[in-house]
Amino acid sequence: MPLDHFSVIVPAAKLDGMVEFLISSLGHLGFKEHMRPIPTVIGMGDAMPFLWLYGAEAAEGDVATTQEKLIKMQHIAFTAENAEQVRAYHAAALKAGGTCNGAPGPRPQYHPGYYGAFVLDPVCGINVEVVCHSCVGEA
Structure with a gap:
């Protein structure tokens, strides 16, 4: 990724x-x-x-x-190929002790097709994101 x-x-x-x-x-x-x-x-x-x-x-x-x-x-984001990868990241990050900072979903305020999830890491509280830029129509 x-x-x-x-x-x-x-x-x-x-x-x-x-x-x-x-x-x-x-x-x-x-x-x-x-x-x-x-x-x-x-x-x-x-x-x-x-x-x-x-x-x-x-x-x-x-x-x-x-x-x-x-x-x-601080913020770091990784590219996903699809919305399912974004959702899987969010679930895994929460299971690993992270705190939800934005559930998986579209973020049209950034641009059409932006679908991301945000989690604060459990060690430092850094915002880690996984985003798909071509997820038009995902909910």
């Missing part, structure tokens, strides 16, 4: 500089900014966004809270 997309957390004050660097250094390969659903979240890639940059504000004087916040902002 190939990697589908992932997120990287950067200081909010450095977010635009990171975008400029990535476009300047990878633009010749077709790498570009695709979307900013909110000002501190940027989807980047070539044909589609596969790298998501999140700008995070540090909590003053509370390193533990800041680290916990950054860990929970």
Whole structure:
């Protein structure tokens, strides 16, 4: 199962500089900014966004809270070939101790045919997703 997309957390004050660097250094390969659903979240890639940059504000004087916040902002997604693989992942991840963070189902707010499931891992609470991008008509 190939990697589908992932997120990287950067200081909010450095977010635009990171975008400029990535476009300047990878633009010749077709790498570009695709979307900013909110000002501190940027989807980047070539044909589609596969790298998501999140700008995070540090909590003053509370390193533990800041680290916990950054860990929970991490996200990694894997590509499934069909909705059944997405459902099987979700069931297996819950059986392995994960916590549901989004049951298997269509996510038309992302794009037509997007069918995914989200589980927080039981160790760090990182959001792990499996997604099918061509599951049009699945419920």
